[in-house]
Amino acid sequence: MTRVRVDLNISLDGFATTTDQTPNNPFGDDWGRLTADYVATRTFRERVLHMADGSGTTGVDDRYAARYFEDLGAEIMGAAMFGLHLHGDDPGWRGWWGEEPPFRVPVLVLTHAPRPPIHFENGTRFEFLSATPRDALARAKELASGGDVRIGGGPTTVRAFLREGLVDSLHVAMVPILLGRGEWLWQGLRGLEAGYRVESETAPSGVTHLTFEREAAS
Amino acid sequence: MTRVRVDLNISLDGFATTTDQTPNNPFGDDWGRLTADYVATRTFRERVLHMADGSGTTGVDDRYAARYFEDLGAEIMGAAMFGLHLHGDDPGWRGWWGEEPPFRVPVLVLTHAPRPPIHFENGTRFEFLSATPRDALARAKELASGGDVRIGGGPTTVRAFLREGLVDSLHVAMVPILLGRGEWLWQGLRGLEAGYRVESETAPSGVTHLTFEREAAS
Numbered sequence: 109m110t111r112v113r114v115d116l117n118i119s120l121d122g123f124a125t126t127t128d129q130t131p132n133n134p135f136g137d138d139w140g141r142l143t144a145d146y147v148a149t150r151t152f153r154e155r156v157l158h159m160a161d162g163s164g165t166t167g168v169d170d171r172y173a174a175r176y177f178e179d180l181g182a183e184i185m186g187a188a189m190f191g192l193h194l195h196g197d198d199p200g201w202r203g204w205w206g207e208e209p210p211f212r213v214p215v216l217v218l219t220h221a222p223r224p225p226i227h228f229e230n231g232t233r234f235e236f237l238s239a240t241p242r243d244a245l246a247r248a249k250e251l252a253s254g255g256d257v258r259i260g261g262g263p264t265t266v267r268a269f270l271r272e273g274l275v276d277s278l279h280v281a282m283v284p285i286l287l288g289r290g291e292w293l294w295q296g297l298r299g300l301e302a303g304y305r306v307e308s309e310t311a312p313s314g315v316t317h318l319t320f321e322r323e324a325a326s
Numbered sequence: 327m328t329r330v331r332v333d334l335n336i337s338l339d340g341f342a343t344t345t346d347q348t349p350n351n352p353f354g355d356d357w358g359r360l361t362a363d364y365v366a367t368r369t370f371r372e373r374v375l376h377m378a379d380g381s382g383t384t385g386v387d388d389r390y391a392a393r394y395f396e397d398l399g400a401e402i403m404g405a406a407m408f409g410l411h412l413h414g415d416d417p418g419w420r421g422w423w424g425e426e427p428p429f430r431v432p433v434l435v436l437t438h439a440p441r442p443p444i445h446f447e448n449g450t451r452f453e454f455l456s457a458t459p460r461d462a463l464a465r466a467k468e469l470a471s472g473g474d475v476r477i478g479g480g481p482t483t484v485r486a487f488l489r490e491g492l493v494d495s496l497h498v499a500m501v502p503i504l505l506g507r508g509e510w511l512w513q514g515l516r517g518l519e520a521g522y523r524v525e526s527e528t529a530p531s532g533v534t535h536l537t538f539e540r541e542a543a544s
Contacts, residue, residue, distance in 0.1 A: 287516060308528045316534050
């Protein structure tokens with residue numbers, strides 16, 4: 109059965125984006141600290157950086173990183189995550205990920221200004237649409253061929269799906285740093301835990317992995 | 327050496343107080359959920375509820391609960407935690423804890439309207455003063471006889487000491503519920519982790535125990 113999944117890295121104080129980007133440091137130092145333990149995993153190095161040298165960590169963090177890519181049939185992301193807020197004026201913009209985007213499945217990009225789809229040889233296919241979360245999810249399930257649908261981000265997009273009760277599985281990797289600014293994941297999510305089984309696991313890196321799994325309907 | 331310690335229960339979204347109190351439910355349902363795993367420990371039942379029947383949980387949560395009372399020489403709390411915001415007009419108010427307050431050490435209550443000290447037979451002694459965090463801490467260390475000083479709460483008082491870099495050891499028991507309202511512990515604490523060794527441990531109850539321990543001065 110198709111499950112709708114979310115994976116995010118957040119700070120201890122709940123921020124999923126950072127604000128210290130500069131032209132010379134386009135991701136920012138905070139982003140590096142927020143994602144350092146994920147980026148260090150063998151899975152990330154293989155799957156995103158295309159380093160097939162066996163380097164990278166293989167413990168708890170890597171187990172969650174591997175799950176991130178398992179059984180994925182389609183992804184949904186917001187316009188900002190694809191880069192349209194910065195590059196929307198460029199009709200040739202193909203996303204941040206070069207010619208081998210790590211998705212390898214259809215990706216729906218939610219935007220009020222849809223553009224033609226973009227195909228990559230590795231199976232990644234960006235399709236742009238203006239739709240409600242519920243309608244976007246229906247389309248993603250068609251594309252997922254029985255695989256799971258991941259709501260990739262950013263946090264605003266994730267929250268929209270969480271608030272409508274559309275997410276079956278939420279994994280947050282909580283990094284023990286306090287950012288104090290950025291996009292706060294938990295805004296407007298009081299009581300989210302109802303209907304989920306919540307578990308947590310600590311990694312030697314200091315990251316706490318929290319998972320919210322939808323309980324089976326009674 | 328005297329250490330300055332903080333222990334708090336917070337929700338996953340960082341709230342350390344709750345807002346659903348009513349006259350008929352003076353602590354509120356949310357408070358019960360925030361403290362349930364702590365209240366269930368053997369230590370809490372013995373030390374606060376005076377139940378010496380050996381009941382209560384004895385696992386990870388109880389280990390942290392026991393530490394809460396270890397080596398304590400004095401405590402500092404805000405006026406609200408003592409009850410002065412509600413009962414300040416009553417010169418006979420002796421706090422929430424009955425005739426056996428669980429502190430058993432001198433307690434400094436920070437208030438702009440100091441009142442005479444109150445003594446209890448079990449060693450608890452409330453002393454009221456109007457002072458900066460730094461000055462209050464100096465007085466508490468005098469009273470602590472070489473034991474530790476705990477900043478007991480509420481969160482506003484705790485934050486004032488954290489922001490001034492006065493806390494050596496912070497323990498937060500993070501409960502996997504989203505309250506969405508109340509006093510947000512993390513306000514204005516960006517970068518708090520600098521200078522601390524941060525560790526986390528997960529309890530079977532679902533609570534994540536995070537500890538910030540001051541690294542030894544180099």
